[in-house]
Amino acid sequence: MGAADRLDLIIQKGSVVLKDEVRILDIGVRDGRIVQLGDSLRGDDAARTVSAEGLTVMAGMIDAHVHLNEPGLGEWEGFESGSAALAAGGCTTYIDMPLNGIPPTVTAAALHQKLAAAQNRSHADYALWGGLVPGKLHELQPLHEAGVIGFKAFMSYTGDPGEDAFREVDDYTLLEGMKIIAGLGKVLALHAESEPIVSRLGAAMRAEGRLSPADYVASRPVIAELEAINRALFYAGQTGCKLHFVHISSEAGVRTINDARSRGVDVTLETCPHYLKLSAGDLERKGAVAKCSPPLREEPERELLWAAVAAGEIDMISSDHSPCPVSMKNAENFFDAWGGIAGAQSSVELVVGEGHVKRGIPLPLLSRLLSGAPAKRFGLDADKGEIRLGAAADFVLIDLNKPYILEEKHLYHRHKHSPYIGELMHCKITAAYLGGQPIYREGQAPGGTPKGQWIRWNGAN
Missing domain, CATH: 2.30.40.10 (Urease, subunit C, domain 1)
Incomplete structure (x- = not known):
């Protein structure tokens, strides 16, 4: 040779x-x-x-749902620490969400600020989501041209009261945004919870002094997820917009989305490791470190999600790594604690460990969930997603x-809290x-010059 x-x-x-x-x-x-x-x-x-x-x-994980909080909130996480945790967790490519940065990625100018923050600081390759928010429909085309992988919208309050924060969509913005995004040929990712339902239930719980983890779970029921899913699917049927539902927490949600796909709607869905590993009882035991929305569900729901994974009814698994300083998890009542799970480093070990080692789900199926399906859906499959020539x-x-038992000392993300600490x-x-x-x-923090590169949208998803 x-x-x-x-x-x-x-x-x-x-x-x-x-x-x-x-x-x-x-x-x-x-x-x-x-x-x-x-x-x-x-x-x-x-x-x-x-x-x-x-x-x-296995092929490196492609994590389609992470929040690294830059620009502006690097003290929450940042590209360097967040990508170090992702790399240590076997993730070689991730797609960063448009919210929890200052400014959020809802304009092309904000996108370029995020790219400047990421340059030469990421240990894994990365793509970026743009945002669909009220008052910014005219920014979708510039974001598309600038290279975002797709767009993200919230159908419920994002939890950030700041004046310039990422805002949930109203029905007009959702419908008109879908029309534009369909024309651009891109995917709209949706946080699907009904704001009218969860806001009224949450307000009622607060008024009654019901402020426990169980009360929080009750304030965001499965029907709130289903109502938002069905509304978005109806709009997609009217507009032809491709949809991707993030962090689906219920078997009924999975079934509803798959039924729509069987009718010809171009739609995919993800669930997250926390819905597969933890349940509402763990929320009571662990506290706000395990708070997220939609919330952790009861134990039977967790097993139904695993059955859906094994049956090939879930398209992908993403971390929804949503970190924050420890102080934001310490609130006088559970409703006021920041909702987001820091889990970037644990996704592959949890999915392979719980799915294959414990339950015997074939590794090729789990690899598709972690790598192949996100690569295909978001236009990365020409280069990534499989081990092949x-x-x-x-x-x-x-x-x-x-x-092994996960300990705080093993973690590389900035703030060392995780609901998986202490878990096998x-x-x-x-x-x-x-x-x-x-x-x-193993055992060595990612170091040296970060090797990750920005991946622009390549025209296919």
Whole structure:
């Protein structure tokens, strides 16, 4: 083999998760891409070799739903610390949400501010969502041209009272925004909870002095999720807008969305690790560190979601990493505590551990949920989402025989709170690679010059 043909890296003898099977293979990498897959590639034909014997090798996670809070709120998280946690969690590409930054990404100018904040500071590749908010319909086209991957809207209050904060859509903005986004050929991601229902129930709970975690769960019932889902699906049917529902928490929500898809609506959905790992009882036990919206559901609902995962009825799993300083979780009543779960680092270990090690769900299916489906939906599948010839050499190495208890000291995101602290992880990530370069090694914080690059929308999703 000539110098020009020499491989940069061989990952040897790992159990490689392919699209439809798992095989013990060697992976040959050159110039950041997978160029060989074979039973016994020669180690002396590569600049570096890494033994993955006894380990599982999966495509790096593509996390379609994270909040890294820049520009303006880097003290909440930031690209450097947030992407370090993502890399340590086996995520090699993420899509950052448009809210919880100052300014939110609802104009092209704000997008460029976010890009400046991210430049040379991300340990993983990243794409960006734009926002659909009242009064900014005219900004959708400029955001599209600037390269956002899609648009995000809230159908309920976002929790931020600031004057310039990201705002929930009214029905007019939602309908007109869908018309525009359909014309642009992009996806609209939706936080689907009915504001009229949850605001009235929440106000009633406060007035009655009912301020416990259980009261908070009762104030955001499944019917609020279903009402918003059905309204958005109706609008999508009228406009032809592609939809993606984020953090679906109920089996009824999954069924409603799948029924619409069977009728020809172009729609996908995600759930999150916290709905698969935790339930409302954990919220009582752990407190506001596990508060989110929609809230954690009762235990039977959690098992129904796992059944939907196993049946292929859920398209993808995303973290919805929504960090904040610890002080914002400490409030006089549960309703006033910040709602958001810091879980960027734990998604792959939870999904593989709880899904495959504990429940026996096949690894190719879980890999599609974590990588393949988000790559396809958001136009990244030309390069990412699978281990295959020609794809980017983005992968994660996992030891399925190394359970451990997650501790605060393991976490790399800025504020070291997580509802998963103290929980048993049934497997452990030992390394992650981006374009064939290591971005995480077990026990070592991601360091050096961050290698992540911005991924513009490529015209397909």
